[in-house]
Amino acid sequence: SQTIHQWPATLVQPVGSPLSLECTVEGTSNPNLYWYRQAAGRGLQLLFYSVGIGQISSEVPQNLSASRPQDRQFILSSKKLLLSDSGFYLCAWKNTGGQIDTQYFGPGTRLTVL
Template sequence: SQTIHQWPATLVQPVGSPLSLECTVEGTSNPNLYWYRQAAGRGLQLLFYSVGIGQISSEVPQNLSASRPQDRQFILSSKKLLLSDSGFYLCAWSVRTLAYNEQFFGPGTRLTVL
């Protein structure tokens, strides 16, 4: 069966520090991968998606970047965190098929920038 992992689960970082959040998927190959952010009191906002290794699309211009060094690994990074980067970050994957592809979400990372 497929599983998706995210770490760390919780992170507290000072403003201006770097960030690296990791997401890995097991039990599937060539998945589509997504990073979403859920800010307090708001819905989920798509940040990045990837359809393959090294292929990253950004939905919203911001202080963050994403990379996909391996087929089932998706990393969210920042060189200098801002207060506004605080939130709950969710990684998701879906099967790359021709039809409907349900997205499966990881457990999330709660990031607090102080």
């Protein structure tokens, strides 16, 4: 069966510090991968999605970046965090192609920037 992992689960970082959040998927190959941010009481904002290794599409211009160094690994990074980067970060995956469009979410990372 497929499993999606995210770490860390919680993170408190000062403004201006770097960020690295990691997401890995097990039990599938060549998945579509996604990063979302959910601000308190808000909906999910699509940040990045990837349909393959090294292929990253950005939805919202900001100080975040994403990378996919391996087929089932997706990393969200920042060189300098802003207060507005606080939120709940969710990674998700979906099978590529076919008729199955179900998107599965990880447990999330709660980021607080102080």
